[in-house]
Amino acid sequence: MTDALALARDLIRCPSITPKDEGAQDLLSRTLGGLGFTCTNLPFGDVKNLFARRGTDGPHLCFAGHTDVVPVGDEKSWSHSPFGGTVADGKLYGRGAADMKGNIAAFIAATATFVHNNPDHKGSISLLITGDEEGPAVNGTVRVLEWMAKNGHTPDVCIVGEPSNPKEMGDEIKIGRRGSLSATLTVHGKQGHVAYPHLADNPVPKLAHYLVALSDTVLDVGSAHFPATSLQVTNVDIGNTAENVIPARATAMFNVRFNDRWDFETLENKIRSILDRVGPDYDIVFRRGAHVFITAPGEWTGLVRQAVTDITGKTPAMSTAGGTSDARFVSQYCPVVECGLINETIHQVDEHVRITDLETLTAIYGRVLEKYFLR
Incomplete structure (x- = not known):
């Protein structure tokens, strides 16, 4: 079984400042390969991208995320090494802990548990991982989506692992962006x-x-x-x-x-x-810049929202606040919802995530998989 905390720490220890990868996607390929995923490396320009899929039929659920991170700023201002993956006081510290290596690790850990419990589940699970979300966003998600469409991999629904909560888990999911x-x-x-x-x-x-x-x-x-x-x-x-x-x-x-x-x-x-x-x-x-998009409230948004409620006991607001994300590209292919960790420390010195929140998100993603594939 894959442990979300251990995988998140390993990912943080890859100093993958856009567009460098520094081994992050190779780590994901090895992990996903062990779970039965077929992994395809898709480099465009100086950007590494990864597409991994388990299964060939529908329905097809895709998780979209990025392994690239923003620069650390003044490293001396950090309480812990920005690429050390330090655990202290119940928190995981490091650049990308919340945005968004922790989210990727949570989804893969949830998938590992789901696949273990349901090895013959219907449909397909895939991951679209780019190294260009924090940069120009030219040779990343948009190019991989084009490749997916040409090769029969367009998903039916997508969840983007952006940190979507302002303060507490269960606060918000995002169904669009300005x-x-x-x-x-x-x-x-x-x-x-x-x-x-x-x-x-x-x-x-x-x-x-x-x-x-x-x-x-x-x-x-x-x-x-x-x-x-x-x-x-x-x-x-x-x-x-x-x-x-x-x-x-x-x-x-x-x-x-x-x-x-x-x-x-x-x-x-x-x-x-x-x-x-x-x-x-x-x-x-x-x-x-970014075009406006909205995933109208419906079956997919309702499923994700209910999964959050099942785990946290809270009904998340369906928000469109915040900046831009790669969900704007995904929205041109299928319904997309952003659901992830707390965004309070992203891009800051001492970026971190509470370990309990990482566990909660893993449970939320697991519930999404159950509700989508076992209905």
Whole structure:
């Protein structure tokens, strides 16, 4: 049987900062191979990816996750080595303990128990593991999903092991994520001496008018499963260090986290219409990030939610909060839910997970497998 804590410690001891793997996926291949999985290495560019499947028929449940982690920051600030997998005070410390090596270990441990108890279960279990979630997300999950579709491995449902709980196990599962659109807004003027403003054209007040118009506009009041769309100015750059010179241009950056009332095209058109009401003297360049997605509440979300309730006694909220994840790619192929550990310490110094929470998540994943395959 596979022990979640031992596997999580071994994974943490692989310093797999994006896009390096440092043996993490080889460790998973060996472990999964021993459980009867057929493992396929899928390198794209400088990114290692792993697809492992046990069974060939349906129904097909896939677990998606990533072995790459963010940098540790100031290693001297850590109480324990970030890649030591130290257990202390009932907690497992290390980069990736919560995001998301602990989650991967919990699912594999749950699968090991399920397979041991139900060796002839119907259907297929698979894992899609990438090394590119914390990075550009170009040569990871999106490429593996394309390969899976071409080779007859598209799952019926998917669970992504992102740490989904704010404070306690059973708080939340995630059924969607907001979209992300960034932009650079530039206003041009004419450089000149501040003592002769009539000979210049100051772009700074113009830029301020555009930003006020954007910030004051209520884009929407939210939707059934999402909060209101939020536009936040993130940078203003004049590029001028002289006190007596009117600058030639002024630039601002902003980001919009949007709900399912918008797509990229409609939101970009809306932003241009707001700016056009102020005036025509601007240039804007959009950068499309993550698209918005939602897995409508139904059989799959209900199954995962009930599994959490069965183990924790709590009914988790179905949330769409937070940043982006690879679930946005999976959502284009099948219903997907994010369910994992507590996210309170992810990307921080002394990232850790309570061992009892790791055990709870293993039990939750085991219950998901039972409810899905033994019904």
